Amino acid sequence: EPEVTQTPSHQVTQMGQEVxxxxxxxxxxxxxxxxxxxxxxxxxxxxxxxNNEISEKSEIFDDQFSVERPDGSNFTLKIRSTxxxxxxxxxxxxxxxxxxxxxxxxxxxVL
Amino acid sequence: xxxxxxNSPSLSVxxxxxxxxxxxxxxxxxxxxxxxxxxxxxGPTFLISISSIKDKNEDGRxxxxxxKSAKHLSLHIVPSQPGDSAVYFCAxxxxxxxxxxxxxxxxxLLVTP
Numbered sequence: 001e002p003e004v005t006q007t008p009s010h011q012v013t014q015m016g017q018e019v020x021x022x023x024x025x026x027x028x029x030x031x032x033x034x035x036x037x038x039x040x041x042x043x044x045x046x047x048x049x050x051n052n053e054i055s056e057k058s059e060i061f062d063d064q065f066s067v068e069r070p071d072g073s074n075f076t077l078k079i080r081s082t083x084x085x086x087x088x089x090x091x092x093x094x095x096x097x098x099x100x101x102x103x104x105x106x107x108x109x110v111l
Numbered sequence: 112x113x114x115x116x117x118n119s120p121s122l123s124v125x126x127x128x129x130x131x132x133x134x135x136x137x138x139x140x141x142x143x144x145x146x147x148x149x150x151x152x153x154g155p156t157f158l159i160s161i162s163s164i165k166d167k168n169e170d171g172r173x174x175x176x177x178x179k180s181a182k183h184l185s186l187h188i189v190p191s192q193p194g195d196s197a198v199y200f201c202a203x204x205x206x207x208x209x210x211x212x213x214x215x216x217x218x219x220l221l222v223t224p
Binding site: 101102 | 145214
């Protein structure tokens with residue numbers, strides 16, 4: 001059964017450094033998403049991507065964040081200058097329509 | 112703001128009995144609702160969904176009920192099994208929002224033998 005994959009599974013970085021989180025969505029899906037979950041809190045929407053452009057973004061997704069689909073398979077989330085509060089689980093998801101399928105997540109720790 | 116609320120942080124049910132997980136929402140523009148199951152250190156796993164034009168959807172042991180007038184939905188698991196023990200998240204979306212999901216805080220279900 002096709003699934004969403006994410007790399008790396010864990011990332012530790014210093015505050016102020018750039019990080020790139022990678023995702024391979026399910027191949028015939030059209031919509032791509034990033035969510036995050038800070039420890040002990042709910043899963044929060046960051047951004048959705050359709051037809052090679054951002055279709056929706058939340059207040060969390062400020063100028064420090066960007067997304068890209070550099071080729072036909074990968075979908076990336078870049079955080080330009082990480083802050084301590086960016087420490088969280090980051091989940092990628094994909095869908096053909098409403099039903100989204102999530103990857104296993106990347107645990108980001110900013111020191 | 113909390114547009115999707117799961118007011119019970121935890122629920123304990125005996126194996127074989129029914130588990131009922133509840134969810135309330137405030138935004139009447141939501142037109143699609145989903146339930147996800149999540150284990151620690153894993154991504155949410157899709158369970159079942161319902162469109163706002165329906166009031167019930169069933170898939171095996173899982174049934175979701177939607178009461179639009181009360182802005183309430185529930186997930187019923189019958190019969191409950193120990194493997195169902197996990198955190199269950201309710202989520203809602205609007206078709207015109209890029210399908211961004213609004214999640215509740217989750218309910219931790221424990222099914223005891």
